Amino acid sequence: MQLTIEALMVxxxxxxxxxxxxxxxxxxxxxxxxxxxxxxxxQNMALNSAVTRDGGEIGRAQAVQAQACxxxxxxxxxxxxxxxxxxxxxxxxxQGKALADMDAVGYHNYxxxxxxxxxxxxxxxxxxxxxxxxxxxxxxAEINLRENDVANMGFAExxxxxxxxxxxxDRGGVxxxxxxxxxxxxxxxxxxxxxxxxxxxxxxxxxLESGLDWLEQKTGKxxxxxxxxxxxxxxxxxxxxxxxxxxxxxxxxxxVVPVLTxxxxxxxxxxxxxxxQVNLQFVGKGQSLPPTDxxxxxxxxxxxxxxxxxxxxxWDQQIARHVRFGGxxxxxCGGYQMLGETIADPDGIEGDAGESRGLGYLNTSTVLAPEKxxxxxxxxxxxxxxxxxxxxxxxxxxxxxxxxxADAPLQLTDGPDGQLGCDDQVFGTYLHGIFEQKEACDAILxxxxxxxxxxxxxxxxxxxxxxxxxxxIEQYMDLEKLWPxxxxxxxx
Numbered sequence: 001m002q003l004t005i006e007a008l009m010v011x012x013x014x015x016x017x018x019x020x021x022x023x024x025x026x027x028x029x030x031x032x033x034x035x036x037x038x039x040x041x042x043q044n045m046a047l048n049s050a051v052t053r054d055g056g057e058i059g060r061a062q063a064v065q066a067q068a069c070x071x072x073x074x075x076x077x078x079x080x081x082x083x084x085x086x087x088x089x090x091x092x093x094x095q096g097k098a099l100a101d102m103d104a105v106g107y108h109n110y111x112x113x114x115x116x117x118x119x120x121x122x123x124x125x126x127x128x129x130x131x132x133x134x135x136x137x138x139x140x141a142e143i144n145l146r147e148n149d150v151a152n153m154g155f156a157e158x159x160x161x162x163x164x165x166x167x168x169x170d171r172g173g174v175x176x177x178x179x180x181x182x183x184x185x186x187x188x189x190x191x192x193x194x195x196x197x198x199x200x201x202x203x204x205x206x207x208l209e210s211g212l213d214w215l216e217q218k219t220g221k222x223x224x225x226x227x228x229x230x231x232x233x234x235x236x237x238x239x240x241x242x243x244x245x246x247x248x249x250x251x252x253x254x255x256v257v258p259v260l261t262x263x264x265x266x267x268x269x270x271x272x273x274x275x276x277q278v279n280l281q282f283v284g285k286g287q288s289l290p291p292t293d294x295x296x297x298x299x300x301x302x303x304x305x306x307x308x309x310x311x312x313x314x315w316d317q318q319i320a321r322h323v324r325f326g327g328x329x330x331x332x333c334g335g336y337q338m339l340g341e342t343i344a345d346p347d348g349i350e351g352d353a354g355e356s357r358g359l360g361y362l363n364t365s366t367v368l369a370p371e372k373x374x375x376x377x378x379x380x381x382x383x384x385x386x387x388x389x390x391x392x393x394x395x396x397x398x399x400x401x402x403x404x405x406a407d408a409p410l411q412l413t414d415g416p417d418g419q420l421g422c423d424d425q426v427f428g429t430y431l432h433g434i435f436e437q438k439e440a441c442d443a444i445l446x447x448x449x450x451x452x453x454x455x456x457x458x459x460x461x462x463x464x465x466x467x468x469x470x471x472x473i474e475q476y477m478d479l480e481k482l483w484p485x486x487x488x489x490x491x492x
Contacts, residue, residue, distance in 0.1 A: 005485050007040070007126070008194075009156050011136035013167040013177035018199035018227075020061040021235055022166050023135040025469030027068040029479070030131065032470065033489050038077060038129040039065030042118045043137055043151040045082040045090065047264035047301055051394035055374045056096020057081060060267055064235065065133070068466045076121035080114055080150070082107070085262060085301045085350060095121060098372050111148035115158065118150055122159060134161065141184035153189045162194045164224060164482070170200040175211055182219055194482060195224040202229045225477030234274055234465035252279045253450050256292040258315050259284045260334075262301040265396070268332055269296070271435040271458040277450060285309075289318040294328045294448045297335030299432070303368075303399070304345055304356045307338050316359060328448045329361065329426045336418070336428030337399050340364035349398050362421040362428055364403035372398050377431065379412035384424040386443040393433035401430075 010026070012019040023039060030037040044059035051057060056075035066073035075096030082090040089103040092110070095117050102110060125132050138145075140152035140163075148154065156163050167177045178196050185193070196215065201208065205226060212223045255272055259282050272278045283289055297319075300306040310316055323329050331339040337358070344355040345368040358365075378392045391410065408416035410429055418429035427447070435441045435458070442453045473479070480487040 005131050005483065007122075007132035007134050007159065007161045008482070009134040009136060009161050009163045011140050011152055011156075011163050011165050013139055013141075013165060013181045014171070015138050017166050017168045018197075019135050019166060020065070021233070021469055022197065022199065022227075022473070023133050024061075024065045024068040024235065024466055025473045026133050027065050028466050028470035029473055030133070031069050033486070035486075036128075036130045037069050038071060038125045038132050039069060039135065040076075040122060040125055040132050041078045041135040041137065042122070042155045043080040043082065043114075044078050045084065045137065047083055047262065048267050049081060049083070049265065049396060051374050051376055051396060052096060053376060054096075055376075057093050057098075057372075057374050057396060058096065060265070061135070064462070064466075065135070067462070068470075076124045079118050079121035083264070083301050091301070096374075108145075108148065111150050115148075115150050115154075118155065119158065134159075136163075139181065140165075140189070141181045143184065153185060156192060157188065161192070163189075163192050164194055164197055166197040166199050168199050169226075170202070170229060174198055175215055178215060179218060182221065193221055195222040197224050197477065198226045200229045201226050222478070222481060224482055225473070227472055227476050230468060230472060233468065234270075234461045235469070252277050253294065253445060253448055254279045254281065254290070254292040255294045255296060255448075256281050256283055256289050257296050257298055258289065258310065258313070260298060260300045260306040261285075261309050262306055264299040264301050265333065265432050266298060268298065268432055268435060271441055271455075274458065274461060275441070275445075275455060277454055278445070285313065287313075289315055289322070292322065292327065293450075294330060295319055295322055297329075297331040297338055299333035299335060299396075301334075302350050303334040303337050304343055304354070305351055306334065307343065307356055307358070310338070319359070323361070323422055323425055326425070329422075330444070331426075331428040332434070333395075333397050333430055333432060336362075336430055337366040337397075337401065339419075339421070339426060339428045340366055340401065340403070342366070343399070344368065361426040362403075362419045364401050364419055364428075366399040366401045368398045369400055370398075372396065373400075373430075375414070377412045377414065377417075379410055379417070381410050381434075381440050381443055383409055383427065383443050383447040384420070386446055389437075389439035389443050391431065391434060391437055391440045393431040393436070395430045396432065397430055 010019050010023045046059050048060040049057050050060045050063035058078035062078040063073045079095050081093040084090045092099045137151035167174045272280045339362045340358040342365045349368040376394045380388050381391045382388045408418050410417040438455045441455045479490045
């Protein structure tokens with residue numbers, strides 16, 4: 001009979017402290033030891049999402065953590081996903097399905113209700129797995145969010161599980177972060193904290209030891225590990241755009257992505273960021289689009305308002321000049337919708353009801369509808385003068401696009417997708433993850449003009465990234481102190 005132990009929750013002193021990566025690494029450590037483990041995040045706020053096999057939507061970080069566990073992601077691994085569509089509001093997705101748009105105050109009051117499906121999903125995982133690695137959200141010490149909390153200590157108390165707290169020393173003030181966070185917790189919450197993890201350390205550990213001793217004496221909590229800074233780590237970011245790139249080859253394509261206000265699934269571009277022959281540049285508000293080989297308009301949670309934003313930046317005129325002089329243009333998801341003639345939102349799905357004029361590069365029109373399209377897809381891609389290649393990915397969109405030709409460049413299991421326009425200089429598609437397959441990435445980059453492509457295996461890079469984190473955890477964390485029940489297993 002296999003030993004089953006309680007779940008463990010990873011909380012952080014701040015956003016981007018390393019919770020997602022640490023949770024993924026712990027998942028892989030346990031999976032490699034033969035433990036049946038699953039990830040869980042009760043509430044996630046992110047515009048990077050993934051689609052489960054049964055058509056549910058979850059945070060992308062939980063999909064990566066499921067991969068670290070070697071299991072198929074399910075909606076129960078992230079029962080509540082918040083996708084911001086304004087500065088004060090978000091679409092609320094519960095157990096994979098969009099429920100409603102709520103402002104911050106409305107959702108704060110709704111937390112009492114949503115704790116029910118959260119605990120239901122957690123129970124499902126506990127019944128199916130030996131243990132669950134739970135990721136918190138933001139910081140547990142945000143006083144204004146403590147009431148009705150479902151994401152950090154509120155969940156930990158309800159589920160009655162232990163917690164470790166991670167802090168990023170690269171930001172500075174790590175001892176204040178850890179000591180202050182613990183001090184702001186209640187006595188019962190402090191009691192369930194098993195220890196601290198310090199993340200992204202650079203330098204000689206001897207210079208840190210006096211601080212570690214002070215922290216342990218002041219708090220009575222052990223420092224379970226000091227994890228070094230992992231340069232060049234390849235793991236998708238939960239929300240912040242990662243601009244780090246690999247060492248460049250001599251021949252490079254320049255690819256420019258205008259950053260929209262509600263840009264979603266920017267992890268689509270990670271394979272390009274890690275490509276030695278691609279110079280990927282994100283261009284933000286107030287900046288001009290530089291000379292480039294390819295412009296890619298990304299997905300967005302608010303397509304009509306972001307189309308207005310794009311025009312306000314003057315990017316529409318810069319894109320028109322780029323295409324006029326022979327440059328290639330691509331749109332993914334919301335960016336694909338923008339490339340068409342019109343985008344209509346008669347029901348006010350993403351804001352005020354109405355219709356917007358598209359950029360007009362494709363003979364398509366889109367109508368936003370209440371029922372979101374959520375599906376994993378496979379198929380074939382055929383771009384001009386390129387071989388037909390296999391593709392796979394996922395779709396997440398509220399729009400139904402009309403005018404897609406039967407001979408569309410993408411022939412998917414559920415029908416044609418995408419469109420070519422402007423003498424084959426413009427290509428749009430709903431398919432997220434299209435750059436993750438080597439052959440598809442090769443075909444697109446060759447269409448743009450890159451010869452002798454050297455596209456790396458992105459799946460292999462992600463696996464190596466997860467293993468690298470797990471190896472680091474095994475080397476630098478005291479796992480026997482964290483899980484004394486499995487001490488013999490970790491000693492092997």
